[in-house]
Amino acid sequence: xxxxxxxxxxxxxxxxxxxxxxxxPLLIAVAYLTYAERxxxxxxxxxxxxxxxxxxxxxQPFADALKMIFKETVIPAGSNRVLFILAPMITFGxxxxxxxxxxxxxxxxxxxxxxxxxxxxxxxxxxxYGIIIAGWAxxxxxxxxxxxxxxxxxxxYEVSIGFVMVSVLLCVGSLNLNDIVLAQRNVWFCVPLFxxxxxxFISALAExxxxxxxxxxxxxxxxxxxxxxxSAMAFALFFLGEYANMILMSALTTxxxxxxxxxxxxxxxxxxxxxxxxxxxxxxxxxxxFLWVRATFPRYRxxxxxxxxxxxxxxxxxxxxVLTAAVLMATGWLPHAA
Amino acid sequence: MIATIGFYIFAVILLISAAMVxxxxxxVHSVLFLILAFFNAAALFLIAGAEFLAMILVIVYVxxxxxxxxxxxxxxxxxxxxxxxxxxxxxxxxxxxxxVLLAELAFVLxxxxxxxxxxxxxxxxxxxxxxxxxALGNILYTRYIFLFQAAGLILLVAMIGAIVLTLxxxxxxxxxxxxxxxxxxxxxxxxxVEVSIGASVAEIGVLTPLPEAEPEVEAAHAAAHGxxxxxxxxxxxxxxxxxxxx
Numbered sequence: 326x327x328x329x330x331x332x333x334x335x336x337x338x339x340x341x342x343x344x345x346x347x348x349x350p351l352l353i354a355v356a357y358l359t360y361a362e363r364x365x366x367x368x369x370x371x372x373x374x375x376x377x378x379x380x381x382x383x384x385q386p387f388a389d390a391l392k393m394i395f396k397e398t399v400i401p402a403g404s405n406r407v408l409f410i411l412a413p414m415i416t417f418g419x420x421x422x423x424x425x426x427x428x429x430x431x432x433x434x435x436x437x438x439x440x441x442x443x444x445x446x447x448x449x450x451x452x453x454y455g456i457i458i459a460g461w462a463x464x465x466x467x468x469x470x471x472x473x474x475x476x477x478x479x480x481x482y483e484v485s486i487g488f489v490m491v492s493v494l495l496c497v498g499s500l501n502l503n504d505i506v507l508a509q510r511n512v513w514f515c516v517p518l519f520x521x522x523x524x525x526f527i528s529a530l531a532e533x534x535x536x537x538x539x540x541x542x543x544x545x546x547x548x549x550x551x552x553x554x555x556s557a558m559a560f561a562l563f564f565l566g567e568y569a570n571m572i573l574m575s576a577l578t579t580x581x582x583x584x585x586x587x588x589x590x591x592x593x594x595x596x597x598x599x600x601x602x603x604x605x606x607x608x609x610x611x612x613x614x615f616l617w618v619r620a621t622f623p624r625y626r627x628x629x630x631x632x633x634x635x636x637x638x639x640x641x642x643x644x645x646x647v648l649t650a651a652v653l654m655a656t657g658w659l660p661h662a663a
Numbered sequence: 664m665i666a667t668i669g670f671y672i673f674a675v676i677l678l679i680s681a682a683m684v685x686x687x688x689x690x691v692h693s694v695l696f697l698i699l700a701f702f703n704a705a706a707l708f709l710i711a712g713a714e715f716l717a718m719i720l721v722i723v724y725v726x727x728x729x730x731x732x733x734x735x736x737x738x739x740x741x742x743x744x745x746x747x748x749x750x751x752x753x754x755x756x757x758x759x760x761x762x763v764l765l766a767e768l769a770f771v772l773x774x775x776x777x778x779x780x781x782x783x784x785x786x787x788x789x790x791x792x793x794x795x796x797x798a799l800g801n802i803l804y805t806r807y808i809f810l811f812q813a814a815g816l817i818l819l820v821a822m823i824g825a826i827v828l829t830l831x832x833x834x835x836x837x838x839x840x841x842x843x844x845x846x847x848x849x850x851x852x853x854x855x856v857e858v859s860i861g862a863s864v865a866e867i868g869v870l871t872p873l874p875e876a877e878p879e880v881e882a883a884h885a886a887a888h889g890x891x892x893x894x895x896x897x898x899x900x901x902x903x904x905x906x907x908x909x
Contacts, residue, residue, distance in 0.1 A: 408695075439794055443718035450726025454698075457730065461691060461737050469737070476734055480727060500715075500796060628839065 343435045347424055355568045356386035362568075362616050369620035396557035401463060404554065408462035413555065413562035416455030420569035423448040427576050428503045430586045430600040441502035442490055445577060449486075449532060452570065453479040456534075456541060456551045459563070463554035471550025474627065475534060475541030481634035482531040488642035489525045492518060492649045493581050498660030506585030508660075515582040521645055522582045524638050526614070529574040531634065533567060536619035540627055575611035576604075583607045666710050673710070677703035690736045694729060701725045715796040 329335045360375065360382070367374030375382035400409060426441040428434040438444060453476050460472020494500060496518070497508040515522040531538040541550045552563045579585055584607075586600030598606075625633070653659040680703065683696040701724045708717035793801070803811050 438714065440714045440718050440796065443715070443722065447718050447721040447726060450722055453726075453730055454733075457733055457737070458695075461733075473734070473738075476730055480730055483726070632839075632841075 340435065344425070347429075347435060348421060351421065351424060351569065351572070352565075354572060355565050356390065358568045358572065358612065359389070359564070360386050361612070362619075365613065365616040366620050369617070390561070393558055393561040398557040398559060399554075401465070401554050403464040405462040405464070408458050409554075410559065412455050412459035412462060413552075413559045413566070414455075415458065416452065416566035417562040417569065419448055419451050419455065420566045420573060423573050424576075426502055427573075427580070428506060428585065429604055431507070432503060433601070434503065437501070437503055440500045442494065442500050442505065445502075446483075446487065446490060449570075449573075450479075450483055452532075455563075455566065459555070460551040463551070465554050467553045468551050471541045471553070475551060478534070478538065478540065478630060478634075479532055481631060482528040482638070485524055485634065485638040485642045486528045486532060488639070488646050489521045489528070490581070492521055492642070492646045495646070495649050495653060496660070502580055502585075506580055506587060509584040509587060510591070513582060513584040513587075518582065518645070518649070521642065522578075524642050524645075525581065526578055526611075528634075528638060529578060530615070530618060531630070533570045533574055533615075535567075535571065535615060537622040537625050538630055539624060540630060571612060571615055572608065575608045575615065578611050579604060579607040583611075670707065670710050673703045673706040677707070690739065691733070694733050694736050697732070698725050698729050701729065713795055715799055 330339050363385075364374040364382075366372075375385040378384040378388045400406060423445055425436045426434055426438060426444050428437070434441070456475045456479075457472045460468045460470075460475075463469070493505065493514055496514065497505045499505065499508075530536075534541050552560055555563060586604040588595035588598065588600075588603050677700055680696040680699040684693050684700065687693045687696060701720060705717040705720045705725075708714070708720060
């Protein structure tokens with residue numbers, strides 16, 4: 326076993342298998358998240374939701390996928406062909422790419438890199454390109470307006486996400502995601518950094534263009550925003566990208582604030598469940614809140630969205646960062662990086 | 664071995680995409696090539712073992728600066744044919760400026776010398792017991808903190824300058840004051856009207872627009888309240904008052 330997998334070719338094959346073991350469950354999770362969303366929304370609105378295809382409608386995601394695959398791909402005549410096709414690939418590719426550094430259990434990451442959190446931040450800041458390129462390449466005014474909205478929105482909320490991450494990093498003293506989770510053995514960061522937890526979660530909603538911040542695709546004003554010209558599989562890729570991003574943001578919330586794979590309390594009945602199960606349970610709870618928020622809140626107006634990002638979250642997260650640093654310095658708890 | 668091959672691949676793509684930035688016809692394509700160049704530079708940093716710099720390059724330049732570039736360039740209404748017209752007229756001037764810069768570069772490179780100590784330091788760029796993020800932090804925030812702060816101040820001045828240049832007070836823009844909305848009292852917006860049975864809508868005066876919270880309108884309110892139910896003769900009186908209040 327050790328002999329083959331320690332050679333270069335073995336390493337490559339091993340990494341490939343690891344990636345496959347992560348991506349296949351991820352894609353299935355994405356498919357069933359669309360189902361879960363429809364079921365949760367239906368439950369909130371006292372409807373039944375999809376219940377025809379398969380038992381409890383469980384085959385619905387596959388029916389949708391088949392429908393999407395067999396539809397005709399329409400590329401508008403005035404569009405920039407290469408970029409038009411590239412945009413959904415970027416959106417979906419980035420959403421999957423980010424999972425390379427997510428630790429599912431102690432040390433269970435495909436790439437356990439030193440600057441894991443920066444990698445995630447870089448990937449999430451690239452997400453805007455898929456949307457902005459789609460909007461421009463479509464050569465349609467609605468798509469373009471949607472792209473502009475989303476670019477402004479995602480850049481705005483990234484700033485506060487960055488500050489929230491920095492205050493977590495101050496408490497950890499490392500940029501490695503594994504270390505971030507291990508630093509929460511005594512107390513999860515959502516307790517001492519509770520306001521930052523809330524700011525992070527709301528910014529995550531804005532960053533993934535989810536309700537109540539789904540202005541880039543506001544269907545009542547700009548028909549469907551940046552993907553109005555897309556059809557068939559390209560459209561499906563945008564959709565899958567959005568849901569994969571939701572799962573990613575939930576995983577990130579779990580790692581930064583909810584103790585990753587750690588059990589809530591470090592003794593018997595809680596430790597019976599293995600780490601990855603806890604990790605998945607926490608992600609599912611975050612995802613449910615994503616859906617719950619969508620069912621509950623009306624869409625923000627655009628100026629209110631900008632005000633929330635720049636005038637409320639930015640000062641709050643910056644102030645909390647200074648406070649965190651001051652408390653850590655005063656109490657001598659500041660961790661020293663090795 | 665793999666690092667060397669990687670270096671050449673990334674370096675070649677970097678140079679090609681840098682050339683494409685200035686030669687692409689479509690400005691949006693230029694920005695996209697710029698982004699490709701940033702990515703390859705980040706990959707070169709990674710090969711050199713500077714993972715922190717690589718990530719920061721992607722986050723700051725690709726994730727923020729290039730997005731804003733893109734934002735601006737996409738909204739420009741550029742006539743490409745018109746832009747290319749002046750090419751031959753301005754080519755000599757541009758060429759001359761390029762030549763001067765090239766000569767300067769040559770002088771600098773010609774007179775380049777390493778201090779022997781610096782040459783020795785170059786061989787061990789990062790302290791071995793520190794990760795390179797921590798090493799960078801030590802240099803920036805501990806050893807050169809004042810220079811770092813000064814650089815920050817200069818950037819702040821540039822930012823304030825840009826804001827001052829573009830900020831103008833437009834009277835036509837309607838602004839929302841959330842504090843005022845939250846502080847609004849019920850008495851300012853609600854008028855309690857006692858409705859008598861059988862009275863028409865016009866008689867009650869329900870259809871009048873809500874008055875602003877201003878003292879003279881408050882007085883009108885008081886009058887409306889004072890006019891108790893049943894005194895129909897007073898009711899039409901409140902209608903013009905409410906309209907005046909607007």
